Amino acid sequence: MLKKNIFPLLLIIMQIPVSLAGVQIGGSRLIYDGNAKQASISVNNPDKQPYLIQSWVNKSVESNTDDGVFISTPPLFRLDPNTQNSIRIIYNGQSLPKDRESVYWLNIKSIPSSDKEAQNVLLIAVKSKMKLFYRPTGLKENPADGYKQLKFSQSNGKLLVKNPTPYHVSFYSLKVNGKDIENPEMVAPFSTKVINKSVATGNNVNWQAINDFGGVTPTEQQIIPAP
Numbered sequence: 001m002l003k004k005n006i007f008p009l010l011l012i013i014m015q016i017p018v019s020l021a022g023v024q025i026g027g028s029r030l031i032y033d034g035n036a037k038q039a040s041i042s043v044n045n046p047d048k049q050p051y052l053i054q055s056w057v058n059k060s061v062e063s064n065t066d067d068g069v070f071i072s073t074p075p076l077f078r079l080d081p082n083t084q085n086s087i088r089i090i091y092n093g094q095s096l097p098k099d100r101e102s103v104y105w106l107n108i109k110s111i112p113s114s115d116k117e118a119q120n121v122l123l124i125a126v127k128s129k130m131k132l133f134y135r136p137t138g139l140k141e142n143p144a145d146g147y148k149q150l151k152f153s154q155s156n157g158k159l160l161v162k163n164p165t166p167y168h169v170s171f172y173s174l175k176v177n178g179k180d181i182e183n184p185e186m187v188a189p190f191s192t193k194v195i196n197k198s199v200a201t202g203n204n205v206n207w208q209a210i211n212d213f214g215g216v217t218p219t220e221q222q223i224i225p226a227p
Contacts, residue, residue: 022047023079023110025128028214030106032070032089034136043108044084051079052111055087057104057132069094070104070132089132096134100166100189104132133168143167147209150187152222159195159205159224163187172208172216201226 026042033039045051057070066072071090079085089106096102109127135143146167153160159176163169166189174184176199184207187193199205206221 022049022112023051023053023126025108025130027130029131029133029210029212030089031212032091032132032134034134034138037090039089039132040086041089041106042084042086043079045079045081048081050081050113052113053077053079053085053087054109054111056107057089058107059104061105061129063105064107068092069096070134072106091134096136098136098138100139101136101168102134103168103186103188104134105129106132131168131170135167139166141165141167144211147207147217148220150207150220150222152205152224154199154201154203154224154227155194157198157200159197159199160192161187161195162192163189165189170210172210174205174207176203176205178204199224 022045024044024046026044030039030041043053054076055072056066056075057072058065058067059069066075069092071092073088073090074085077085087106087108107127107129109125111125141149146163146165147169149163149165150169151162151164153162159181168186168188170186171184174181174195176197181195181197184195201224203224204221205224206219208219209217211217
């Protein structure tokens with residue numbers, strides 16, 4: 001049993017993929033057009049209490065520090081009840097590939113206000129991580145069609161997926177002969193991903209991807225060819 005007044009205030013940080021407790025974010029991913037000076041995403045507080053909003057961008061999904069390539073502004077601000085603000089992302093001009101997308105992570109942390117008169121209060125700071133895609137100018141292919149260009153094959157009985165496009169393809173679902181593959185994640189541009197799933201020539205693969213707006217694409221399918 002917890003003893004009263006030993007820890008009057010606890011702060012717990014939780015990571016979730018899209019939404020923040022008490023705060024609404026205007027999207028599940030952010031596309032940064034290389035022609036634009038900035039990208040932005042809205043943050044809305046429909047709650048009855050204010051929140052402190054902190055944001056930063058980094059390359060590694062595991063990192064909790066800003067690596068400086070993209071600057072989020074304002075990096076820290078108060079969001080009062082029933083108000084909305086925008087987080088702007090600015091590219092600092094450091095060298096990034098010009099022939100393909102780059103992916104970073106936008107982190108948004110929501111910290112609720114504390115009541116000075118409350119005792120033994122449990123405050124929960126919720127952190128959301130979403131993909132930030134930097135899309136350089138000059139890419140000719142239509143990003144909406146990238147998922148259609150995936151090529152599936154097998155090597156030593158394992159499933160391979162090749163992405164010949166300059167865009168990242170994030171799977172919503174991936175199935176072999178009607179059976180779901182858990183956490184297929186994402187295929188980087190101009191890369192081949194090995195998926196730990198036993199397959200054979202003639203197996204049927206079907207998949208859906210997540211589009212630029214966070215929606216789900218129609219289903220595509222292929223038959224695994226002979227090696």
